[in-house]
Amino acid sequence: MALWRIRATVDDRPGYLSVLTASLALRGVNILTVQVHTTEEGAVDDFLVDAPDGLDEADLLAAVERGRGRDCWVARSEARGLVDQPTRVLGLAARLVRDPDATGEALRVLLGADTVTWRPMPAGARAGIGAARMLLADPSGGSYELHRGAPSFTPAEYARAQALVELAAAVVRRAADQVNLLLPDGAELLVRPATADDVPGVVELHELCSTRSRYRRYLSAIPCPSAPRLRQLLEPARGLTLVAAETSSGGEADSVVAMANLIAEGDEAEVALLVRDDWQRRGVGSALLRRLVRHAEGAGYAALVLHVHAENAPMLRTLARLGRPAPVERDGPVVTATVPLAVPVAVPADRAR
Numbered sequence: 001m002a003l004w005r006i007r008a009t010v011d012d013r014p015g016y017l018s019v020l021t022a023s024l025a026l027r028g029v030n031i032l033t034v035q036v037h038t039t040e041e042g043a044v045d046d047f048l049v050d051a052p053d054g055l056d057e058a059d060l061l062a063a064v065e066r067g068r069g070r071d072c073w074v075a076r077s078e079a080r081g082l083v084d085q086p087t088r089v090l091g092l093a094a095r096l097v098r099d100p101d102a103t104g105e106a107l108r109v110l111l112g113a114d115t116v117t118w119r120p121m122p123a124g125a126r127a128g129i130g131a132a133r134m135l136l137a138d139p140s141g142g143s144y145e146l147h148r149g150a151p152s153f154t155p156a157e158y159a160r161a162q163a164l165v166e167l168a169a170a171v172v173r174r175a176a177d178q179v180n181l182l183l184p185d186g187a188e189l190l191v192r193p194a195t196a197d198d199v200p201g202v203v204e205l206h207e208l209c210s211t212r213s214r215y216r217r218y219l220s221a222i223p224c225p226s227a228p229r230l231r232q233l234l235e236p237a238r239g240l241t242l243v244a245a246e247t248s249s250g251g252e253a254d255s256v257v258a259m260a261n262l263i264a265e266g267d268e269a270e271v272a273l274l275v276r277d278d279w280q281r282r283g284v285g286s287a288l289l290r291r292l293v294r295h296a297e298g299a300g301y302a303a304l305v306l307h308v309h310a311e312n313a314p315m316l317r318t319l320a321r322l323g324r325p326a327p328v329e330r331d332g333p334v335v336t337a338t339v340p341l342a343v344p345v346a347v348p349a350d351r352a353r
Contacts, residue, residue: 001030001050001051001052001053002050002051002052002053002055002076003032003048003049003050003051003076003077003078003079003082004048004049004050004051004060004074004075004076004077005046005047005048005049005073005074005075005076005077006024006045006046006047006049006060006064006072006073006074007044007045007046007047007072007073007074007151008020008044008045008064008069008070008071008072008073009039009041009042009043009044009045009069009070009071010042010043010045010067010068010069010070011042011043011068012038012042012043016043016068017036017043017045019067019068020045020064020067020068020069021067022067023063023064023066023067024047024049024060024063024064024067026063027051027052027055027059027063028051028052028055029049029050029051029052029055029060029063030049030050030051031047031048031049032047032048032049032050032082033047033048033082033084033085034046034047034048035085035156037154037155037156037157038155038156039154039155041071044154045069048077048082057074057075060074061074071152073150073151075150088109088110089110089160089164092106092109092110092164093164093167096164096167096168096171097167097171100168100169100171100172100175103118103144103164103165103168104116104117104118104144106164106168107136107144107146107161107164107165108146110157110160110161110164111134111146111148111153111157111161112148113134113146113147113148114147114148114149115146115147116144116145116146117144117145117146118138118142118143118144118145119142119143119144119145120141120142121142121143122137122141122142122143123135123136123137123138123143124137127143128158129153129154129155129157129158130153131152131153132147132148132149132150132152132153133145133146133147133153134146134147134148134153134157134158134161136158136161136162136165137162137165138165138169139165139166139169139170140169140172140173144161144165146161174192174193177192177193178190178191178192178193179191179192180247181244181284181287183282183283183284183287184282184283185282187282188247189244189245189246189247189257189258189284190244190245190246190247191242191243191244191287191288191291192242192243192245193240193241193242193243194234194235194241194242194243194259195234195235196231196234196235198234198243198256199227199230199231199234201243201245201255201256202230202234202243202256202259203224203227203230204255204256205255205256205257205258205259205274205276206223206224206225206274207223207224208276208277209274209276209277210277213274213275213276213277213280214274215309216308216309216312216315217272217273217274218272219307219309219334233259233261233263236261236262236263236264238263238264238265239261239262239263239264239269240262240292240295241259241260241261241262242259242260242288242291242292243256243258243259243260244256244257244258244259244260244279244284244287244288245257257275257276257278257279257284258273258274258275258276258279258284258285258288259273259274260272260273260274260285260288260289260291260292261273262292262295262296262304264296264299264301267300267301267302267303268301268302268303268304268305268338269296269299269301269303269304269305270304270305270306270307271289271292271304271305271306272306272307273285273288273289273315273318280314281314285314285315285318286318286321289318289319289322290322292304293322293339293341296341297341297342301341302340302341303338303339303340303341304338304339304341305336305337305338305339306319306336306337306339307334307335307336308334308335308336308337309333309334309335310330310333310334310335311333316335319337319339322339324339324340325339325340326338326339
């Protein structure tokens with residue numbers, strides 16, 4: 001027996017796939033896996049089959065044609081083809097998380113492309129597929145151009161490839177957002193976007209903060225939010241959470257000493273800070289707040305909103321250091337400050353490049 005890949009288009013009508021599979025079965029061909037790609041021309045069926053040694057490419061083409069298949073492509077396959085497509089995609093995604101620079105090779109493996117080329121020009125309206133060409137937009141800038149002689153690319157393959165490119169770009173952005181913060185007293189912290197993996201470290205942060213610090217952050221005397229609530233704070237649906245962590249002698253992050261949340265709703269975003277007591281009044285809060293302001297402006301929010309206890313003089317001083325007008329409204333013991341943001345002006349794509 002020998003492994004083959006067969007791809008053919010059939011009419012997307014009830015029973016047509018069974019006619020094709022029956023034609024293959026009559027010749028002793030065992031279908032191991034099948035994927036169906038929906039296209040405007042019909043259903044493109046992609047088979048991995050185990051065929052008797054006596055059958056060659058011409059025999060398989062004839063079997064497909066007798067099964068009402070058209071635009072047929074047949075090629076020998078290797079044992080690695082036995083790995084199902086979801087498992088293969090997940091494996092490539094895991095590789096890109098570790099090494100986003102391997103995007104081109106991941107695309108080649110995913111699609112069996114003959115060539116993969118990155119170009120600095122954006123894909124723009126040209127993004128999409130042709131018979132032998134695929135153009136993918138790179139969110140980090142530029143585009144990927146893929147060529148494959150056969151079989152023709154399908155919309156499903158385009159969607160998978162674009163998802164991999166966007167994953168790699170997200171990994172690059174997250175790495176770029178990670179910075180080393182040097183404080184005025186010479187101490188150094190690692191500042192980065194938070195993830196759900198930071199829940200244990202943030203729980204410890206709350207435990208090491210005084211009741212007063214937690215009260216100022218949440219405007220109530222709660223010991224620590226629940227784990228589900230913390231996960232929502234660390235990875236908000238809209239917004240950004242930053243954590244600041246001590247760095248060890250080897251340069252690796254250690255315990256979390258501060259958390260800064262930016263939670264967006266509509267065209268405004270609410271900001272709140274929690275800094276461990278022994279790291280307060282050292283510039284940590286000011287640095288985190290400035291980074292959140294830059295992020296909010298880049299995202300196009302109109303204003304930042306902060307709810308602060310009137311007696312929380314350190315936070316009010318941190319707000320004043322931004323040097324921006326911030327109208328305030330007082331409601332009992334709570335002051336609400338609104339910081340207007342500069343909305344970026346749209347620039348044509350060619351000028352931005």
